[in-house]
Amino acid sequence: MSGWELFFEAAIKAVAVFALVLVTVIILVWFERKVVADMQNRLGPMRAGPWGILQTIADGVKLIFKEPVVPRKVEYALYMVAPIAALVPAILIFMVIPIGEPFTLGDRVINLAGADLNIGLLYILAMSSVAVYAVVLAGWASGSKYPLLGSVRASAQMISYEAAMGLALVPVVMFTGTTSMSKIVDAQAGDFLGFLGVWNIILIPSFIIFFISGVAETNRAPFDLVEAENEIVGGYHTEYSGFRFALFFLAEYANIFNISAITVTLFLGGWHGPNFGAPDWIAWALPIFWFMAKSFMLVFVFVWIRASLPRMRYDQLMAFGWKKLIPVSLLWIVLSSVAIAVRRLGLPWT
Amino acid sequence: MNPELVVFIVFAAAALAGAVTLVAARNPVYSAMGLLLTMVSMAVFYVLNDAHFVAVVQVLIYAGAVMTLFLFVIMLIGVDKEESREEKIPYQRPIVAVLAGGLIMLVFLAGRTAWVVFDNGVTPVGTIENIADELFGTWMLPFQATILLLTIAAVGSLALALYQGGARVESALAGEPEDEPAAESGGGE
Numbered sequence: 001m002s003g004w005e006l007f008f009e010a011a012i013k014a015v016a017v018f019a020l021v022l023v024t025v026i027i028l029v030w031f032e033r034k035v036v037a038d039m040q041n042r043l044g045p046m047r048a049g050p051w052g053i054l055q056t057i058a059d060g061v062k063l064i065f066k067e068p069v070v071p072r073k074v075e076y077a078l079y080m081v082a083p084i085a086a087l088v089p090a091i092l093i094f095m096v097i098p099i100g101e102p103f104t105l106g107d108r109v110i111n112l113a114g115a116d117l118n119i120g121l122l123y124i125l126a127m128s129s130v131a132v133y134a135v136v137l138a139g140w141a142s143g144s145k146y147p148l149l150g151s152v153r154a155s156a157q158m159i160s161y162e163a164a165m166g167l168a169l170v171p172v173v174m175f176t177g178t179t180s181m182s183k184i185v186d187a188q189a190g191d192f193l194g195f196l197g198v199w200n201i202i203l204i205p206s207f208i209i210f211f212i213s214g215v216a217e218t219n220r221a222p223f224d225l226v227e228a229e230n231e232i233v234g235g236y237h238t239e240y241s242g243f244r245f246a247l248f249f250l251a252e253y254a255n256i257f258n259i260s261a262i263t264v265t266l267f268l269g270g271w272h273g274p275n276f277g278a279p280d281w282i283a284w285a286l287p288i289f290w291f292m293a294k295s296f297m298l299v300f301v302f303v304w305i306r307a308s309l310p311r312m313r314y315d316q317l318m319a320f321g322w323k324k325l326i327p328v329s330l331l332w333i334v335l336s337s338v339a340i341a342v343r344r345l346g347l348p349w350t
Numbered sequence: 351m352n353p354e355l356v357v358f359i360v361f362a363a364a365a366l367a368g369a370v371t372l373v374a375a376r377n378p379v380y381s382a383m384g385l386l387l388t389m390v391s392m393a394v395f396y397v398l399n400d401a402h403f404v405a406v407v408q409v410l411i412y413a414g415a416v417m418t419l420f421l422f423v424i425m426l427i428g429v430d431k432e433e434s435r436e437e438k439i440p441y442q443r444p445i446v447a448v449l450a451g452g453l454i455m456l457v458f459l460a461g462r463t464a465w466v467v468f469d470n471g472v473t474p475v476g477t478i479e480n481i482a483d484e485l486f487g488t489w490m491l492p493f494q495a496t497i498l499l500l501t502i503a504a505v506g507s508l509a510l511a512l513y514q515g516g517a518r519v520e521s522a523l524a525g526e527p528e529d530e531p532a533a534e535s536g537g538g539e
Contacts, residue, residue, distance in 0.1 A: 007353045078379065119478055122406040129414025133386070136418070140379065140425050152426075159418065179478060 010115070014095070017114045021094050025253040029056045031296070032253075032303045039307040060246060068242035073143035082141060083240065083247035086134035089127045090254035096120045097261045098182045100271050100288040111182060112271075112288070120181035121173060124262060125166055128217060132158050134251070135226075135236050142239035150235030153314065154219055154226040160321040161216035161223075167329035168209035171336040172266050175203060185270030199269040205332045207267040209325055211298070214259035216321065218252060221306040225314055260298035261291070268294050354398060365391035378424045382417060389413050403478045 030045065030053055037044025045052030070079070095114030102111045117123050132155050139151020173179055176187040188199050201207065216223040227235035237248045264270060273290030275283050312320070364387055371384030389412045396405035439445070485493050 004353060075377075075379070078383070117402065119402050119406050122403070122410065122478075126406050126409040126414060129410055129418075132414070132418055133421075136421055136425070137383075152422075155418065155422070 009110070013114045017095050018091060020099075021091050021254050021257075022250075024257050025250055026056045026060070028253050028257055028299060029059075031299065032306075035300060035303045036307050039304070063246040063249075064243050066242040068244060071143065071239050074239065075141040075143065078137045078141035079239075080244075082134050082138035083244040083251075085137060086131070086251035087247050087254070089131040089134075090251045090258060093124050093127045093258045094254065094261070096123055096181050097258070097265055098185055098270060099261075099291050101284075102182070103284070113182065116180065116182045118180050121169055121179040121184075121266075125162070125169070128158075128165075129162055131251075131255070134248075138240070138248070139236040142236070144239055146233045147236045147238045150226050150233075150238070154236055157219065157223065157226065157317060157321075158217055160318065161213040161325070164209055164321060164325040164329055165213040165217060167326065167333060168206045168213065169266070170329075170333050171203050171206045171340075172200060174337055174340050175200065181265055181270075185265055185272065188269040189272055199272075200267045203267065203336065205328070206336075207263065209329045209332070210266070211259070211263055211301075213321075213325060214263065215302065215305060216317070218255045218259055220252075220256065220302060222309040222312050223317055224311060225317060256299060256302055257295065260295045260302065263298055264291065264294040268298075357394065358398060361391040361394040364388075365395075379421065382421050382424055385420075386413055386417050389417065400477075403481050 033055070034044045034051070045055035048054040048058045070076070096117050098111060098113040098116070100112035102109050104110070135151050135154045135158065139147040139149075139154070142148070172184070176184045178184060178187070184200075219226045237245055240248060271287035271291040273286065273294075275286045278286060368384040368387030368389075368391065372381045372388065373384075375381045375384060389408060393405040393408040393413070396402070396408060437443075
């Protein structure tokens with residue numbers, strides 16, 4: 001296999017992932033607005049297209065054509081780089097998530113993931129730690145006090161919850177014995193009692209800790225102190241308008257989908273699901289359907305949490321992360337490693 | 351011309367640009383961003399050499415943790431100050447010229463030597479399994495000793511920050527909590 005062949009495959013996948021992220025975000029924003037509206041006994045967007053489904057596109061077009069206002073006191077270069085730095089890690093994370101069953105084309109096996117890395121999980125952690133830069137730079141380069149406060153808050157929060165997130169993933173790696181996303185999905189193949197999937201849901205404390213820190217990592221309610229309107233206006237992106245604001249918005253929603261998709265891949269069996277003995281022309285699409293359905297179920301949980309929980313206070317947020325989540329995940333690592341060792345090697349006295 | 355070479359040229363240029371920015375920028379935040387660029391480019395070089403784990407750790411620890419800390423310190427302490435450009439060491443420039451010349455000579459001499467290259471393509475050395483085997487098998491004791499050393503350093507820095515002259519400083523306790531576990535996770539890795 002020549003190098004260029006690999007190169008073109010990678011290029012096609014990169015473009016496909018980019019398109020998929022954009023389309024998913026468009027649906028996601030509409031989905032969130034409709035669900036929140038339903039929960040608050042409103043209709044939500046109804047005008048653009050049937051049930052307002054084109055609302056996001058209309059908003060996007062509006063943002064692109066708006067005047068991009070650049071305040072006078074910004075650090076110009078970093079101010080311009082920050083929105084891009086927000087979106088790039090989000091797309092790079094999505095690159096390693098397998099969204100469907102691998103298929104063969106000619107004599108090559110093609111994974112339905114941007115790149116099937118051996119170190120997928122660590123790569124995801126690395127990229128999400130790089131995502132902090134966008135927030136820090138946007139807040140600082142804006143040259144204004146509310147964005148700076150918002151960015152300090154956001155980055156402190158992201159760094160804190162990243163620790164809990166990383167610790168929550170340790171039992172998953174120990175249990176499946178790999179950090180590759182596709183192998184973690186493979187480890188969850190098969191079923192239990194004929195109909196229940198053999199998912200990593202057995203690691204339910206990890207699942208809960210990971211999802212909570214995921215909500216905090218994306219700066220969503222109830223951890224959205226970053227954009228607490230009554231204290232610090234709009235947070236780190238206060239000084240951005242037009243398309244640059246749209247990039248931050250896009251990154252936030254792409255990250256929501258990323259967290260949902262990673263959770264599905266790690267704990268809920270990835271693209272595995274029943275195919276009901278469907279004929280081939282349907283069966284090939286079912287894994288993608290299951291993956292999307294499960295991911296959107298978790299996205300629904302994101303929206304649900306946002307619609308029902310009030311915002312936390314900053315000290316509560318920090319105390320929850322450091323004094324509850326991290327000790328609990330450390331305890332869970334010890335417990336699960338003992339359990340896994342017993343499962344592999346047997347009891348110590350036998 | 352293979353794609354590997356193209357990637358190398360692009361990221362070598364990026365690494366050099368980052369290094370130049372680091373030295374030349376007036377504003378320390380830009381210097382930090384230059385260093386970040388160099389570090390990420392280094393990670394790409396590790397990937398090109400099949401050391402995927404090292405590459406990710408490079409991004410995770412250096413770009414993700416260490417540089418964020420740097421950036422915080424720079425932004426919160428010296429936002430508006432420009433560095434003084436007064437040269438304090440006598441004959442600074444000639445000394446630097448001699449040292450730089452020596453370094454370039456060394457690089458050229460190193461390039462003339464035939465290095466022992468690991469036979470690429472058989473088993474990549476930098477995979478997570480190989481590193482784990484070495485770390486938790488062959489080098490278990492030194493690894494544990496390093497963990498102990500780093501933990502002692504972390505605890506020591508906390509003790510220095512919190513207890514000054516036997517008295518506990520209450521205001522330090524209310525400070526940012528993220529410094530201590532960052533150091534600890536560095537030790538555990």
